Amino acid sequence: MPDALFSGGGELGELMAQVDWGRTSLGSVEHWPQSLRTCVRIILTSRQPMFVWGDQLINLYNDAYKSIVGGKHPRALGQPAKEVWQEIWDQVGPRAESAMRANEGTYDESLLLIMERYGYREETYYTFSYSPVPNDHGGTGGIICANADNTQRIIGERQVALLRELASRTADARTWREACRLSALSLMENPRDICFALIYMLDDAREAMELAGVVRLPSGHKCAPQTIELGGKQVWPIEQAMRSHEIQLVHELGDLFSGLPSGAWDESPRTAAVVPLPASGAMGRPGVVVVGLNPYRLPDDSYSGFLKLMGGQVSASIANAKAYEQERRRAEALAELDRAKTIFFSNISHEFRTPLTLMLGPLEDILNDRDPAIPAGQLQQIETVHRNGLRLLRLVNTLLDFSRIEAGRIKALYRPVELCGRTAELGSVFRSAMERAGLKYKIDCKPLPEPVYIDLDMWEKIVLNLLSNAFKFTLEGSVEMTLRAVDGYAELAVRDTGIGIPEAGLPRIFERFHRIEGAVGGRTREPVSGWRWSMNWYGYTAERWGRRVCLARARPLRRGFRSGRPICR
Numbered sequence: 174m175p176d177a178l179f180s181g182g183g184e185l186g187e188l189m190a191q192v193d194w195g196r197t198s199l200g201s202v203e204h205w206p207q208s209l210r211t212c213v214r215i216i217l218t219s220r221q222p223m224f225v226w227g228d229q230l231i232n233l234y235n236d237a238y239k240s241i242v243g244g245k246h247p248r249a250l251g252q253p254a255k256e257v258w259q260e261i262w263d264q265v266g267p268r269a270e271s272a273m274r275a276n277e278g279t280y281d282e283s284l285l286l287i288m289e290r291y292g293y294r295e296e297t298y299y300t301f302s303y304s305p306v307p308n309d310h311g312g313t314g315g316i317i318c319a320n321a322d323n324t325q326r327i328i329g330e331r332q333v334a335l336l337r338e339l340a341s342r343t344a345d346a347r348t349w350r351e352a353c354r355l356s357a358l359s360l361m362e363n364p365r366d367i368c369f370a371l372i373y374m375l376d377d378a379r380e381a382m383e384l385a386g387v388v389r390l391p392s393g394h395k396c397a398p399q400t401i402e403l404g405g406k407q408v409w410p411i412e413q414a415m416r417s418h419e420i421q422l423v424h425e426l427g428d429l430f431s432g433l434p435s436g437a438w439d440e441s442p443r444t445a446a447v448v449p450l451p452a453s454g455a456m457g458r459p460g461v462v463v464v465g466l467n468p469y470r471l472p473d474d475s476y477s478g479f480l481k482l483m484g485g486q487v488s489a490s491i492a493n494a495k496a497y498e499q500e501r502r503r504a505e506a507l508a509e510l511d512r513a514k515t516i517f518f519s520n521i522s523h524e525f526r527t528p529l530t531l532m533l534g535p536l537e538d539i540l541n542d543r544d545p546a547i548p549a550g551q552l553q554q555i556e557t558v559h560r561n562g563l564r565l566l567r568l569v570n571t572l573l574d575f576s577r578i579e580a581g582r583i584k585a586l587y588r589p590v591e592l593c594g595r596t597a598e599l600g601s602v603f604r605s606a607m608e609r610a611g612l613k614y615k616i617d618c619k620p621l622p623e624p625v626y627i628d629l630d631m632w633e634k635i636v637l638n639l640l641s642n643a644f645k646f647t648l649e650g651s652v653e654m655t656l657r658a659v660d661g662y663a664e665l666a667v668r669d670t671g672i673g674i675p676e677a678g679l680p681r682i683f684e685r686f687h688r689i690e691g692a693v694g695g696r697t698r699e700p701v702s703g704w705r706w707s708m709n710w711y712g713y714t715a716e717r718w719g720r721r722v723c724l725a726r727a728r729p730l731r732r733g734f735r736s737g738r739p740i741c742r
Contacts, residue, residue, distance in 0.1 A: 183236040231252070384400070593619065600654050
């Protein structure tokens with residue numbers, strides 16, 4: 174009969190068949206009640222970790238339960254549960270009592286149990302239930318328990334949460350010091366795996382390690398000096414970790430330091446890990462993270478893997494912050510160079526205007542007096558000099574205006590203008606040039622319902638610059654300028670059949686001074702594509718053959734003034 178009871182039960186079935194149960198409180202197998210026999214058959218043939226206790230809470234379990242018993246197997250078989258699980262009996266004892274005495278089942282999900290199964294206390298999490306087992310007389314004969322080990326899942330989830338927190342919190346770090354500070358704040362979020370932590374970074378002189386982050390340690394603690402000299406006596410094996418790029422363990426912390434924080438546990442850490450932080454690039458800044466480890470976990474491969482991932486994330490945040498610093502310094506240098514260029518252009522423009530003004534004055538006097546003693550040929554030459562002097566002065570004024578815009582000192586003088594007539598007048602300047610070039614030129618300026626509030630000089634530059642480019646880059650066909658009211662705005666648009674811009678050049682249409690290949694000089698013979706560009710005071714504008722482009726928009730006086738980058742249609 175005993176052979177039939179334990180047959181097919183694997184290793185535990187064979188062990189149970191060999192036990193002299195008559196020496197236990199359960200007595201000989203022949204005298205076991207039917208309820209106990211039934212429970213034993215259920216657990217021995219189940220793949221779910223299960224065990225059953227008799228009236229005296231004697232441990233009977235199956236093969237699947239061996240991993241839970243751990244190093245206590247096989248001694249735990251047939252022993253009282255209170256002796257087998259004495260380290261957690263204060264937690265599970267009341268639950269067993271409830272099942273046995275009150276005939277009520279219990280259920281716990283992912284309960285933290287500090288077990289001692291392999292000679293050391295370890296952190297575990299189990300989901301289990303206690304169900305009372307009726308005996309043959311209607312009472313409670315024992316307990317049957319189903320178990321699920323959640324330890325790896327719980328630990329893995331909190332470690333992933335820490336890595337995610339490190340990545341998100343340090344993403345906006347702008348200096349390496351800020352990255353270290355934010356990393357330390359993130360490490361505070363996991364007091365179970367990180368009882369305390371120290372972040373050391375190599376100083377600027379590259380002669381010592383500087384404390385850059387502290388987690389759960391008071392200021393001035395013996396294990397957290399502000400600086401650690403390289404090459405001398407060190408509190409932690411920092412140089413070994415940095416040279417080997419491997420985690421260095423420090424054991425028996427209690428013998429080295431007192432008053433170490435315990436994090437979420439009731440015991441201080443016994444082991445610390447020095448995790449290297451490799452430098453990023455030749456000019457990078459290496460460092461280490463010193464971590465006080467969970468006293469209820471071994472520093473095995475799983476724990477080491479987590480620490481390496483943590484160190485990698487801290488290193489990445491420091492590298493990102495350093496890259497941001499370098500980019501910021503580069504941007505500041507470029508901005509300073511741009512400011513110097515603007516000041517140079519402004520100064521040289523002022524220097525050019527003075528001699529030009531002094532030169533143009535006498536020339537204008539000569540031309541106004543028209544002295545008969547001056548031969549007509551010389552007067553014609555003087556007119557040429559005067560005309561080109563005025564042109565040069567306009568270029569200098571344009572350069573000065575550009576410098577003012579760059580420096581943010583340009584001031585627009587807005588006033589109400591009857592825009593239709595003024596724009597048509599500006600456009601008529603190009604009529605003779607367009608006709609001589611054989612181009613069809615059309616000006617279509619519809620009367621606007623009311624005056625428009627604009628800076629007239631700026632508007633003049635917009636119109637003249639655009640029409641100048643249209644004339645320069647249109648070999649044949651037509652140029653058309655229109656002005657009309659659209660949705661409460663005054664909208665100026667130009668359309669031409671010019672050489673255009675290749676598709677590859679479109680992303681660069683807003684770059685200042687960029688010029689497409691094949692369009693050097695004036696009226697280029699070979700058309701490039703159906704696009705062309707032009708420059709105005711509001712930016713660059715791309716146009717396609719036969720399509721209108723909004724160069725600028727101005728609100729009527731009663732609605733205020735608005736302008737911005739051109740809007741392509």
